Amino acid sequence: MTAVSKSPRIIVALDYASAAPALDLISGLDPKTCRLKVGKEMFTRLGPTFVEKLVGQGFDVFLDLKFHDIPNTVAAACAAAADLGVWMVNVHASGGRKMMVTARERLETLSHRPLLIAVTVLTSLGEKDIAEVGFLGAPADNVIRLARLTHESGLDGVVCSPLEAAEVRPLVGKDFLLVTPGVRPASAAQDDQKRVMTPLDALNNGADLLVIGRPITAADDPQLSLNRIQQEIAGFPGG
Incomplete structure (x- = not known):
């Protein structure tokens, strides 16, 4: 596993259908205070060049494409992501041990080695x-089983609900990253997430990194919303 700074803890999910609103949002953000996530829709619409642009502006980028295929195909895809300069990339743990190990071993041969989570x-x-x-x-039950498999496969962490983080943490140690979507400030709607928790509660439950989308990106004032969340978690060690 690769050592990683857990600060900044907030990963802003850029779930937009075009580049303009995403670039408008990040123009007011400091790369020292948040990281960015690019998922399937944005990557499919805008491609690798857009990811490279975000990296070029100094942001840590989590490329959230959830690779799930035969081992060599997934390993090659992860290596392609590394070529874009991304900070973190992910796969589906249900792809199995061989797939995860093959991807990890491929990334370990590269000069730029992004974090690999499942x-x-x-x-x-x-x-x-x-x-x-x-x-x-x-x-x-399934989160715990797959988290164990991911840890045994030598990856850097997992994506899990904040509700399960407390059960996973004792099994994987403090250096294994728990990246949690389904994080919503108390005043925000749950949208399509079923297993949710507030940012501070998620950290107290064992989460390391918080993926937050619409509560920030759909807010009337996204920067203000981000600032409020940062203030909420400021008392947490490393928050």
Whole structure:
């Protein structure tokens, strides 16, 4: 696992359909106070050049494409992400040990080695949802199982709900990153997330990095919203 600074802890999810509003948002942000996430929609619409532009402006970029394929294909995709200069990239833990190990080993050969984390169970899925796709037990049972597998595979961390972070943390130690979406300030709507928690509660529960989208990006004043969240977590060590 690669050593990583856990500050800044907030990763702003740039869930836009075009470049203009994203660039307008980040024009007022300081790379020292937040990181950025680019997901499937933005990457599909805007491509690698947009990611390189964000990196060029000094931001740590989490490329959230959740690779899930045969081991060599995933390893090659992760290496391509590294070529863009991204700070972190992810895969689906359900792709299995061999896939994760192959991706990690490929990244370890590169001069620029982004962090590699794995998605456990999507935060939009409840118990009925995971049962329909063949997973037995509650979401937390599957998160714990997949987090263990990811840790054993030598990756840097996992994406998990903040509700499960407290159960995962003792199993993986303090240096294994827990990246949590489903984080909402108390005043914000839950939107399509089912397993949610406030930013400070998520950190107290064991989370390291907080992915926050619409409470910041859809706010009337995104910078003010980000500042309020930063103030909320300021008392947490390293917040």
